Amino acid sequence: MPYQTATSPTVSKKKYWQFQLVIGFLWLCVAVITVYFRSTDFVTVAFIPAAFSFSLVTCFGRQALPGIIVGSMFASMFALIHVVEPTEDAFYFLPQIILYSVTHALCFYMAHLGLVRYTKGSLKLDQPKHVFALVYATMATSVISTTIATLVYFLIDLDIAQLLIDLFLLRWMSNITGTLCFTLTFMTAFSYFRCEQFFDHAYIDIAYLRNNLNIDSRLLKITLLFTSTIIALEIAGFYIETDHAVIGWMGIVATLCFAHVAIKLGPSALAIIISTFALLLIVSASSLWGVYTVSEVQMLLPTLSIAGILILALTGSIGNNRHLNTLAHTDELTGIANRRKWISHASQEFLRSKRYDRMMSIILIDLDFFKRINDEYGHDGGDLILQRSAKIFCNQLRDEALVCRYGGEEFAVIVPECSAQHAAIVAERMRESLSRSTVEYNNKTLKVSASFGVAEIQHTHAKLESLIKDADEALYQAKHNGRNQVMIKPA
Numbered sequence: 274m275p276y277q278t279a280t281s282p283t284v285s286k287k288k289y290w291q292f293q294l295v296i297g298f299l300w301l302c303v304a305v306i307t308v309y310f311r312s313t314d315f316v317t318v319a320f321i322p323a324a325f326s327f328s329l330v331t332c333f334g335r336q337a338l339p340g341i342i343v344g345s346m347f348a349s350m351f352a353l354i355h356v357v358e359p360t361e362d363a364f365y366f367l368p369q370i371i372l373y374s375v376t377h378a379l380c381f382y383m384a385h386l387g388l389v390r391y392t393k394g395s396l397k398l399d400q401p402k403h404v405f406a407l408v409y410a411t412m413a414t415s416v417i418s419t420t421i422a423t424l425v426y427f428l429i430d431l432d433i434a435q436l437l438i439d440l441f442l443l444r445w446m447s448n449i450t451g452t453l454c455f456t457l458t459f460m461t462a463f464s465y466f467r468c469e470q471f472f473d474h475a476y477i478d479i480a481y482l483r484n485n486l487n488i489d490s491r492l493l494k495i496t497l498l499f500t501s502t503i504i505a506l507e508i509a510g511f512y513i514e515t516d517h518a519v520i521g522w523m524g525i526v527a528t529l530c531f532a533h534v535a536i537k538l539g540p541s542a543l544a545i546i547i548s549t550f551a552l553l554l555i556v557s558a559s560s561l562w563g564v565y566t567v568s569e570v571q572m573l574l575p576t577l578s579i580a581g582i583l584i585l586a587l588t589g590s591i592g593n594n595r596h597l598n599t600l601a602h603t604d605e606l607t608g609i610a611n612r613r614k615w616i617s618h619a620s621q622e623f624l625r626s627k628r629y630d631r632m633m634s635i636i637l638i639d640l641d642f643f644k645r646i647n648d649e650y651g652h653d654g655g656d657l658i659l660q661r662s663a664k665i666f667c668n669q670l671r672d673e674a675l676v677c678r679y680g681g682e683e684f685a686v687i688v689p690e691c692s693a694q695h696a697a698i699v700a701e702r703m704r705e706s707l708s709r710s711t712v713e714y715n716n717k718t719l720k721v722s723a724s725f726g727v728a729e730i731q732h733t734h735a736k737l738e739s740l741i742k743d744a745d746e747a748l749y750q751a752k753h754n755g756r757n758q759v760m761i762k763p764a
């Protein structure tokens with residue numbers, strides 16, 4: 274039986290399982306490396322692998338989950354064998370391994386649902402709401418997976434379980450920040466390699482990331498630099514375990530480097546606050562030294578500063594790119610969205626409606642006899658009419674609808690979650706409002722009307738273009754029937 278998904282092409286069973294095996298194998302490798310370098314610490318199996326799994330789900334969608342379960346089963350088996358002497362009673366661990374793997378996958382599924390809900394299935398990191406959705410989902414996965422790992426540890430009744438519970442909050446904090454950094458690194462890497470046929474439930478759009486966050490150059494380099502510094506610190510901690518001072522100094526140097534980069538990235542004031550905060554933590558760390566192991570402090574400090582800097586990098590890029598973005602997506606004359614913006618938004622809405630089987634309609638609008646207005650009142654008069662029409666259309670639409678200037682004297686509207694009948698009511702409102710309005714120009718009163726074509730998404734529409742074509746046919750009909758009216762394309 275082939276695996277059919279809403280929007281992706283059919284994936285063969287063989288390919289599907291090959292994909293799961295690759296994911297499972299990668300997951301196992303990450304976990305093994307983590308356990309190996311973090312020595313005997315089973316709980317931190319949750320740290321890098323959490324970021325790894327979260328990025329897999331973000332980039333490949335929930336199809337990655339079976340591979341994550343398989344990978345985490347083998348990894349937890351490896352971790353348990355690594356920390357506990359293998360006993361004759363090997364099956365004693367089986368329930369814990371299964372519990373760990375299934376609940377682990379469940380927490381990523383929950384993160385998946387959260388992201389779908391708050392980002393409407395498309396993660397755009399230039400929208401604060403989406404950045405927060407990503408941060409919250411990262412926090413949730415990190416907290417849940419650390420908790421599960423610790424509980425499993427507790428269940429198998431090791432002596433250090435109580436100590437781990439004591440360190441719980443500290444671990445949460447460091448795991449959350451660490452997971453966030455690693456998530457971004459993995460996410461970038463996976464986005465480059467993800468296979469076309471597994472796109473359908475993914476939210477992250479790498480083309481979007483690259484274009485809008487300049488991730489190729491700045492953010493990617495910074496993320497990679499920080500991540501490799503943490504890995505270097507971890508490895509150093511593994512090899513020179515007794516020399517706390519060296520690791521402490523490495524932490525300070527790393528933090529200062531991060532602060533320097535952060536100041537360069539700006540906003541400087543925030544960077545200084547974050548670096549001061551990190552330095553204060555370094556000072557207070559000396560008092561923690563006796564209570565906590567060096568690896569906790571070592572992990573906490575750089576990850577805290579990194580998290581701050583990543584947020585800075587994100588907000589910095591967002592700020593720098595927002596202006597360019599606005600220019601690239603706005604129609605200069607009317608100030609509303611341009612055709613490029615509309616097509617990109619409409620394509621996402623189209624995919625979402627198909628995926629979740631939701632209604633969606635579009636309206637194409639063409640001003641009537643516009644050439645005459647230009648001929649009679651000149652190009653400036655025509656421009657004024659275009660500006661006024663755009664304003665009237667916007668006023669008649671709710672926030673979720675997007676109107677754009679589609680071409681010369683053409684406009685297009687996308688109305689999500691709306692049937693053709695309801696979209697026609699909206700169109701009628703716009704038509705009436707436009708035909709009632711007048712524009713004063715050079716002591717003359719100008720009037721304009723428009724024709725409207727409405728079409729609703731159907732199962733037969735494989736692409737957005739076919740929906741637009743239907744709306745265009747309805748518009749043609751409206752023109753043909755005498756203009757200044759709304760026509761619906763019959764289903």
Ligand SMILES: Nc1nc2c(ncn2[C@@H]2O[C@H](COP(=O)(O)OP(=O)(O)OP(=O)(O)O)[C@@H](O)[C@H]2O)c(=O)[nH]1
Nearest residue numbers: 639640641642643644645647652653655656681682
């Ligand atoms: N002022 C102004 N006119 C524009 C702009 N873009 C396109 N036009 C004009 O819009 C007019 C469109 O004319 P037509 O395509 O013949 O359509 P129409 O006169 O509206 O006739 P129907 O659509 O059949 O009702 C042309 O004269 C274009 O020059 C613009 O940015 N400003």
